[in-house]
Amino acid sequence: MKQVLQHRIDTTFAHYDVNGNGVIELADFYALAERLLQAFGEPASSERGRELIEAYDGFWDTLVEHCDADRDGRISPQDFGQAMVLAFVDGGAFDVVFPEIVASLLDLADTNGDGRVDAAEFSVLLRARGLSEAECGLAFTHLDTDGDGAISVQEYVAAVKDYYTNPARDTPGSWLYPASLQPA
Template sequence: MKQVLQHRIDATFAHYDVNRNGVIELADVYALANRLLLAFGEPASSERGRELVEAYDRFWEAIVGHCGAGRDGRIGPRAYRDAMIEAFVEGGPINVDFLEVVRALLDIADTNGDGRVDAAEFRVLLKARGLSEAECGLAFSHLDLDGDGAISVDEYVAAVRDYYTNPAEDTPGSWLYPEALQRT
């Protein structure tokens, strides 16, 4: 059980290590936020843009605080894994900050403001995070639980929580990063 969850966390580490230097730094976090803002054409100065950057910033503060790395520190794969296990598997204090990032992501992705993310919006979100076109479609088909062609914020938040806490291989959350599923 724990091995599956650790593998999933390790897969997400690669998405946060934007510059691929083997550690996550504040610059990686901001680069990911900027990549998402650019993908959706959202200025960082807009309300939604500021909310996304601020949510990522709070997440960074929480995770470096847990790791004892300091704001300008660097977080390696092991420290990241330990922090995320505390946050989700054990339900520690980072949980709230991370879920704020998840909600801010969905707010940016919800370009028409209907409170849901359709397949095209979701594809932009996941491609900006580094997933392939095929992985985006696969993830969406498993996360759209009611088959209405969209993912609600609540569905996505539940899937993220499921990804980090449920070691089963065919749950909605297990499909957030299909490449992680394929390696378990």
């Protein structure tokens, strides 16, 4: 069980280490934000662009607080793994940080402005994060827990929390990154 959660944390680290240099740095977070903004055709100077960058800044600050033991602006895989368990899995930082970043991500994804993130919009978000079209469809189907055809902030936050805390393989969170996060 613990192996599944550790695999998810390790894979998340690899996702955040955008430049692949073995550590997470603020530049990686800006690269992620830029990738998302480009996927949605949103300029960083727009209101939604600024909100996303501010949310990523806040998330980075929280990660540094919990993960960067030597305060050098670089988070190693070991520090990330230990801190994710202490601060986010076992601690309360998750409930403070993730709802804000999820709200910014879903606001960005709501390209038609209807207040909902449908399957097509959610697919753009996940493809920008490296998922295939098939994985996007699987994730959407499992994360839309109320079956209304849209992903809400509450559904996405619940799935992310489930992803980090529940080692079961068939829960909404286990489908957040369907193929890439299942241990062999």
